Amino acid sequence: MIHLENVSKSFTLHNQGAAVIPVMAGATFDVAPGECVALIGNSGAGKSTLMRMIYGNYLSQSGRIMVGDVDVATAEPREIIALRRATLGYVSQFLRVVPRVPTVEVVAEPLLSVGTPKEVAFARARDLLARLNIPETLWSLSPTTFSGGEQQRVNIARGFAHTYPAMLLDEPTASLDATNRETVLTLIEEAKARGVAIIGIFHDAPARARVADREIDVSDFTPAKEV
Numbered sequence: 001m002i003h004l005e006n007v008s009k010s011f012t013l014h015n016q017g018a019a020v021i022p023v024m025a026g027a028t029f030d031v032a033p034g035e036c037v038a039l040i041g042n043s044g045a046g047k048s049t050l051m052r053m054i055y056g057n058y059l060s061q062s063g064r065i066m067v068g069d070v071d072v073a074t075a076e077p078r079e080i081i082a083l084r085r086a087t088l089g090y091v092s093q094f095l096r097v098v099p100r101v102p103t104v105e106v107v108a109e110p111l112l113s114v115g116t117p118k119e120v121a122f123a124r125a126r127d128l129l130a131r132l133n134i135p136e137t138l139w140s141l142s143p144t145t146f147s148g149g150e151q152q153r154v155n156i157a158r159g160f161a162h163t164y165p166a167m168l169l170d171e172p173t174a175s176l177d178a179t180n181r182e183t184v185l186t187l188i189e190e191a192k193a194r195g196v197a198i199i200g201i202f203h204d205a206p207a208r209a210r211v212a213d214r215e216i217d218v219s220d221f222t223p224a225k226e227v
């Protein structure tokens with residue numbers, strides 16, 4: 001479902017004399033439907049950079065990043081937008097929402113945007129909010145004033161509302177309590193059972209051991225330093 005071939009990336013630091021810093025070279029791997037691959041490697045190895053390239057936020061210098069039949073490395077912006085709507089989900093660590101939209105609608109929105117009937121989308125949203133222990137009294141309010149932990153759980157509910165064929169998870173269990181962490185791990189297991197191909201960064205080692213089928217050490221793709 002996800003196929004990376006010879007992906008490389010360097011950053012140009014325009015405020016430092018246009019210094020070019022190569023951070024990745026030759027990244028090659030596949031993720032099959034129903035499989036969860038964990039990106040590992042020291043801090044600074046390039047885990048987040050790789051995720052951002054797969055999501056199309058950072059442009060890769062070379063290679064192919066196939067998600068389904070779209071090559072993110074060369075796709076037009078409108079193709080990336082369509083890919084994100086229907087095919088590729090991304091659960092980041094923080095919620096970014098339009099102000100004044102009720103929580104239940106924030107969670108239902110990814111389903112509504114792919115044409116799911118309103119009652120089905122809202123039922124799924126309510127189910128996820130309940131599973132993630134967001135009190136029902138909050139569902140009709142905007143999440144902008146929620147606590148950090150509540151916002152994180154709303155973000156997870158939104159991320160898992162639509163069954164994307166491929167998902168990127170950036171530390172989905174970070175700073176959750178034991179009960180909610182368990183719910184998130186179950187959501188990941190359910191997604192895998194439905195055939196979702198998942199790439200995740202999990203600093204929570206027991207969580208990684210439970211849901212990941214394979215680990216990819218991103219430092220294997222660190223370019224050799226020139227001497």
Ligand SMILES: Nc1ncnc2c1ncn2[C@@H]1O[C@H](COP(=O)(O)OP(=O)(O)OP(=O)(O)O)[C@@H](O)[C@H]1O
Pocket residue numbers: 011012021023041042043044045046047048049050
């Ligand atoms: N926008 C950017 N501009 C310049 N350099 C960047 C940029 N983003 C990342 N880097 C550099 O790329 C390298 C990889 O960073 P990245 O954040 O991907 O690492 P990571 O493995 O996710 O680390 P951590 O586990 O600490 O989050 C680092 O050396 C970082 O300084």
